[in-house]
Amino acid sequence: MKKIMPLIVLVAIMIAPPAQTTETAGLPDLENKVAGIVRDITPSLIQIRRDIHAHPELSTQEVRTAAVAARFFKDLGLEVRTGIGGTGVLAVLRGAKPGPVVGIRADMDALPITEETGLEFASKEKGEVDGRACGIMHACGHDIHTVVMLGTAAVLSRLRAELAGTVLFVAQPAEEAGDGARRMIEAGVFRDIRPEAMFAFHVHDLVGAGVLTYTPGFAAANCDGFRLTIKSEGCHGSAPALCVDPIVVGAQVVLGLQVMLGREVDIYHKTVITVGSFHAGSASNIIPREAVLDATIRTYGEDQRRVIKDKIERVVAGLCQAAKAAYDLNYYFGTLSLYNDPALMKRILPTVERVLGGKEFLREDPPEMGGEDFSYFAKEIPSVMLNLGVLPKDKAQSYVHSPAFEADEDSIPVGVKVMSSIVIDYLFRPLVRK
DSSP: OOOOOOOHHHHHTTSSOOOOOSSOOOHHHHHHHHHHHHHHHHHHHHHHHHHHHHSOOOTTOOHHHHHHHHHHHHHTTOEEEEEETTTEEEEEEEOSEEEEEEEEEEEOOOBSOOOOSOOTTOOOOEEEETTEEEEOBOOSSHHHHHHHHHHHHHHHHHTGGGOEEEEEEEEEOOTTTTOHHHHHHHTTTTSSOOOSEEEEEEEEEEEETTOEEEOOEEEEOEEEEEEEEEEOOOEETTOGGGSOOHHHHHHHHHHHHHHHHHHHSOTTSOOEEEEEEEEEOSSTTEEOSEEEEEEEEEESSHHHHHHHHHHHHHHHHHHHHHTTOEEEEEEEEEEOOEEEOHHHHHHHHHHHHHHHTSGGGEEEOOOOSSOOTTHHHHHHSOEEEEEEEEEOTTOSOOOTTSTTOOOOTTHHHHHHHHHHHHHHHHHHSOSOOO
């Protein structure tokens, strides 16, 4: 376990609340207060972000990051539970008045990538994946997600006397593994108190700070896959009639799946099948005893993922049987597709537009085929994930999951203001009351 650096100095400015009144402030007044608090705490938030960025942790190993989040929440006076579904943290902020319960989620884990940004606070951490040494890097912006949630907790804590409701802050492990949210749910993260709506951010690497994008309905795909092993007795390359050639059969499978997609699947049912790994053979004159294919399958919705599974199984079986090839097909369902609740999205977009300063800073994007395990929360609770622009001003591109990925820290106060205002507006005017 790594030694946890003290962060008391970093959060001291955040936990000293200003004088509070007992009168109920209107939303414009609260928005002005939010903006002032965010200005005060942004330097400390940037320091915390750099500390987290310099000390990333792989999925299920977020011990240090979880401790940083838990300490921060405790210093704000929140109720805190730790060790949920592994390293998950839940903090509860109860407003002074009764009202609905909402949740905010941020993921904490990093990727097995060696950082090449050259930043002063670049990660030098090392880890191991499948027995191989690797660097570790926050190459997907989870450090930004985490610190925006911490900043939102600091803002709303200062406004506790004016809040009508309860806010849950969920620091989630293992998003990159695809099941951290599921683990927290199964471990009873909402056992004692359950939100009626949840919100989250993901960084957007193609737009700059101050711009947000959104996607109502399906926003990320089911992440399923298969491993296909095609078997043969093996024989000499000069006499292919003596055995099944698993390379030829595998090639037919790859092409057959693409033909099936193009001819059998409606173009409006967005579906992707990619065989990203094909391993067979050791020499040019030997027909190998097996070929192993690994694929990822991306779809939206439970019905479509099962339809595609049936089609893939049929294509594989037909082609292998035609070639008299024995095979093993291991087909698995992974992360659920993310569904942004349209009614909840419609409810919060005016708030986002107002805080950003106009329609030109808010853009609707088409759904993507990437995966996002916030989907497990969204399956249980009406939820919305927004995309927070982080592209640095001096860069034409800075892609996530790249060793050169950089995030503009000007996005941090933007994210805190937007998320704080979403929660405040919702608590004053909830979508539904339980």
